[in-house]
Amino acid sequence: MIRLISRWQNSAGERVRIALNLKGIAYRYVPVSSLEPGDYRRLNPQGLLPALEIGGRIVPQSSAILAYIEETYPDPSLLPNDPLLRAEARGFAAHIAAEMHALTVQRIRHFLRDELSGGEAEVTRWVLHWLSLGFTALEETLTQREIQSPFCFGEHPGWADLHLIPQMSNARRLGHDLTPYPLLLAVEQRCVALEAFRSARPEAQPDFPKTVRG
Template sequence: MEPEPIVRLRLYSRWQNSAGERVRIALNLKSLAYAYVPVGSLAPGDYARLNPQGLLPALAVEGRIIAQSTAILEYLEETHPTPPLLPRDPVLRAQARAFGQVIAADLHPINNNRVRRYLTTRLGAAEAEVAAWYRHWMDLALQALEASLAARAEPWPFCFGDVPGWADLHLVPQLANARRFNCDLVPYPRLTAVEARCVPLGAFQRASPAAQPDFPG
């Protein structure tokens, strides 16, 4: 009997977690094998012992834990540079990183589940007020991202090149979040055009929430 292959990478996440989806897309774009571990399948307290902050996702590399999606993406890009997620041109690389940071650093932290729960349970905000909060910050971020694509040197089919990469894997999950909260995406034709090119691709399909084993169906 042949020994079972060693799984070097384990991704701890859940089906509806846009930060985890970013990492899944990156792993798929780089054709890296990994084991997906739904955190709901773990015993109480197990995930907190792996990642004391308790946020998703976390990547185990031969048992060593990397938390925070941006740190995970940087690790993957540094250790598996081909195919690259970032453009070769230094300015475009910085612009792609900045695009991703608008989502990962500016928007996501103030619109995620724990912030919305705090607004309702601790500050007494009504659901309509929380939805208005969400859409306000989403619109500000999407306006900036749409403008950044309008200012590109070339009208590439993807955010910053002829193939999807760093910026695109941040964009697609975030637009899905926007739709969940009934945000109007009509003012953002460049963003939605890039999304439409990404979504049919295998790397994005396999990373989608509905393709995960813990998707409720």
């Protein structure tokens, strides 16, 4: 069985969990906190989460993991059949992974605060600026679709949706108002009703802290 090494609060890992769930792929979730100190860095020299272990080999980075999953388990596909629509879905997801999530992850925010002496207010302003630009672009992308659909690019959730939902949760946690994005919110409402998304949520993971769980 493949192993997914991640952490409850890791939106890139959540993307992968959603993908595995949508495809019905059995996997073992391994909290990185369950490993001995230094073990994860030895497995994955990048040291970033998540990582997928297949037969003792490690695939890092959620984008590479998702590509592996799609190529190895093609049914059901996470991407639309139409090549142009597939490209649009990939572009939508890439904007989240490369332009939004990458700028707002905890280690980046902590570096700004601790190493560059940015105050909490300045760091928050920086984060919200990039989130606002990103979500505005995503909302406009959905507005401009030739055919409006219940999910980002089709009748079923897929590549774009599994990137979007964790990023929207992150935005709320970081204090970003999502009310200006009705199309994104409508997609989110449909997704979170599905078991594939619910069981991938941070609070559904075994390493979710009891103090947070309440």
